Amino acid sequence: MSFSTVARDVRLGFVGMLPIALAAAPFGLLLGSEAVRQGLTPAEIGLMSMIVFAGSAQFLTVSIWTHPAPWAALALAAFLINLRHVLMSASLSPKLKSFRPSQKAFVAFLLADEIWALSEQRAAQHPLTPGFYFGTALGLYVIWLAATVAGTALGGILPAPETIGFDFVFAALFISLITGFAKSWRTIPVILASIAASLLFKSLYGGTGFILAGGLAGMAAAALLPPEKKKPS
Amino acid sequence: MTVDPATFIAILVMGLATYTTRISGFIIGPYLPQEGRLRQALDAVPAAILTAVVAPTILSGPAELMASIATIIAARRLPALGAIAVGVAAVLVGRHFLGAW
Structure with missing residues (x-):
């Protein structure tokens, strides 16, 4: 693969991620200001964004932070909230044929929800290349790190993302991706099972386990469908 | 620092x-198997997980439900960015004019 093809893929991924990353920035600012309230320094929340790089896990752990840091409880919370990544990486795994093992190690490090979602969408239409993947990751990583650190200086003066509709950007992104994945009637029971299970789980238990519950219910619905006829090749 | x-x-x-x-x-x-029921389940992961993520948001209020429907319609005709713009505009309008459930 020539340099210009790689550069084109990096640019495609980066530009595709840019609006999503900019929508994530207000949440990064909020996280930064919340981190200061919980007694974390700008360097500490910056390190967390660099090393953990998982928005929902960071929000949750910062909200329960105490000093000295209860590392086992925080790690367990991060592990539980990120369990959905087991399914996400298993789904992405066969689409990484053109990645070297060392690149896959970095793919896993950067596998945030938005990056995974854009990569699955790309893989549904074209072979997924390292250039595209790391292009999307670069866009989110840099903006997320900058926003969380900048947020530490802005405590209290931020408008809530809801007031400018930014909270809905992720819902709208994910809805448009789901619309793209729904190519046949077989997707309908998957979606219905996922909605039912996630709503039920959330109303019973709260928290964030509803994502995993809905994901597993959708998978179960897919497994119960009659086997797909082989495409004539 | x-x-x-x-x-x-x-x-x-x-x-x-x-x-x-x-x-x-x-x-x-x-x-993981290349065919069979477990493979069907794994192929459904993107739609299943993304749906689970957004389901509570979609049904959190009338504005969100209306905006979600607008997003689905827009996504069938526009690229993702256009559908997102339609969805965000719809949710802002909806929150202005519609109340909670």
């Missing part, structure tokens, strides 16, 4: 916990 040692250790362990979840699918991936 101060970093408390206990906080630093907590961040490292949180990173390790997160990385474990993200690498595990790549480790088990080659052993």
Whole structure:
């Protein structure tokens, strides 16, 4: 693969991620200001964004932070909230044929929800290349790190993302991706099972386990469908 | 630029916990079947997980439900960015004119 093809893929991924990353920035600012309230320094929340790089896990752990840091409880919370990544990486795994093992190690490090979602969408239409993947990751990583650190200086003066509709950007992104994945009637029971299970789980238990519950219910619905006829090749 | 040692250790362990979840699918991936019911289930992961993420938001209020429908319609005709713009505009309008459930 020539340099210009790689550069084109990096640019495609980066530009595709840019609006999503900019929508994530207000949440990064909020996280930064919340981190200061919980007694974390700008360097500490910056390190967390660099090393953990998982928005929902960071929000949750910062909200329960105490000093000295209860590392086992925080790690367990991060592990539980990120369990959905087991399914996400298993789904992405066969689409990484053109990645070297060392690149896959970095793919896993950067596998945030938005990056995974854009990569699955790309893989549904074209072979997924390292250039595209790391292009999307670069866009989110840099903006997320900058926003969380900048947020530490802005405590209290931020408008809530809801007031400018930014909270809905992720819902709208994910809805448009789901619309793209729904190519046949077989997707309908998957979606219905996922909605039912996630709503039920959330109303019973709260928290964030509803994502995993809905994901597993959708998978179960897919497994119960009659086997797909082989495409004539 | 101060970093408390206990906080630093907590961040490292949180990173390790997160990385474990993200690498595990790549480790088990080659052993997963290429066909059959488990493969059908794995192929459904993108739609199933994304739906589970957004379901509570879609049904959180009339504005969100209306905006979600607008997003689905827009997504069938426009690229993702256009559909997102339609969805965000619809949710702002809806929140202005519609109440809660």
